[in-house]
Amino acid sequence: MRWNNLTRPSEFILMGLSSRPEDQKPLFILFFTIYLITLMGNLIIILAIYSNSHLQTPMYFFLSILSFIDICYTTVIIPKMLINFLSESKTILYSECLIQVYFFLAFGNVDSYLLGSMAIDRYVAICNPFHYITIMSFKSCALLMAISFIIPCLHSLLHVHLVNRLTFCASNIIYHFFCDVNPMLKLSCSSTFVNEVVIKTEGLTVIMIPFMCIIVSYLRILITVLKIPSAAGKYKAFSTCGSHLTVVILFYGSISYVYFQPLASYTVKDRIGTLFYTIFTPMLNPFIYSLRNKDMKQGLKKLIVRIKSQ
Known part of the structure; x- marks a missing residue:
């Protein structure tokens, strides 16, 4: 769809992961299943933490908030994605697109800051246990919670404001499965220099x-753990950090792959990333934290016993 002499489209078309009609229903089933698993897994983590007094610590408090944010994060993207799988038009209103960009950036960065807060918590627990x-x-x-929410929200507001200033006069087709900053910048026929500098x-x-x-937290943790004389003590210290490190590597690894490259090279591979x-x-977060954490396993067992007894 193309038009002339317009600075702002009324809607965008999201091309999604595949344009082939025969792929739409299988993709719908796949991502609907993923969404249900995400909702159930993170809700179970939240319930397990708040129903067990032994898990009422800063570490698990941050984990429960992380699970809640993960639910919000996927809810910003997947429901619209599922609707488009079953729709022929695959459109999203311009205002809805900006709202999606805002909450996608906000929740994504809150996720990042919560992971940072959890790293600080692990550093204090291992390096300064008596304090x-x-x-x-x-x-x-x-x-830490205030910082984790205020900075991402202001950050998102800035980028949405800069995107809203752009002129779109060539095409309204976004080659992505949701509204993201980089695919929208590629559609703009005005200068995106300021946007790219800010990014x-x-x-x-x-x-x-x-x-x-x-x-920094994990470097300090590594130095402290290596000084522990017993192998059992080292294993115990590393095991408490293993889940968090796994999530950090998955999260930051994929973000680095997508965003730390020139805008012109944004392709289909980036959609997969x-x-x-x-x-x-x-x-995956609920499985990583529950399968590699003894306290979470006990909390989940107690939650299951409580549900059965009721």
Whole structure:
């Protein structure tokens, strides 16, 4: 669909993962199943944490918030994606597209900052265990939570505002399965120089803050753990961090692959890469944290026993 002398389309067309009609129903079934698993898995994690007094610690508090954000994150993308699989038009209103961009960026960055907060929590627990309760107090957790929400929300608002200033006069077809900044910039017929500079400066800074917290925290943890004389002590320390590190690698690995490259090279491969941090990672998080964590396993067992007894 093309038009002339317009600065803003009334709607966009999302091409999705495949344009072939025979692929739409199988893709619908696949992603509907993934969405249900994501919802159920993260809800179970939240219920297990809040129904077990032994899991009322900062680490599991952040994990419960992470699970809630993962539900919100996928809900921003998958429902519209599922509708488009069964629809011939595959359209999204311009205003809905901007709303989707805002919440996608906001929840994605909240996810990132929560992972940073969890790394700080692990650092304090392993490197300063005797001062853990004092350092990771209610005020400290509240401050980390405030930072984890305020910075991403302001960051998202800035990028949506810059996208809204662009002129679209060539095409309204977005070659992606949801509204994202880079595919929208490629459609613009006005200069995207400011947008790209902000992405490479402010955007990179916002992403790197929690990432650097994670790197520094785990370097300090590694140094501390290597000083532990017993092999059992080292294993116990590493096992408490294994789940978190796995999630961090999946999340930041896929984001780096998609975003740390020139805008002109944004292709179909990037759509596949985007699937990992938008859909697969939120689905896998509950399994990673529950299968590799003894406390979570016990919490889940207690939750199952309680449900059966009721």
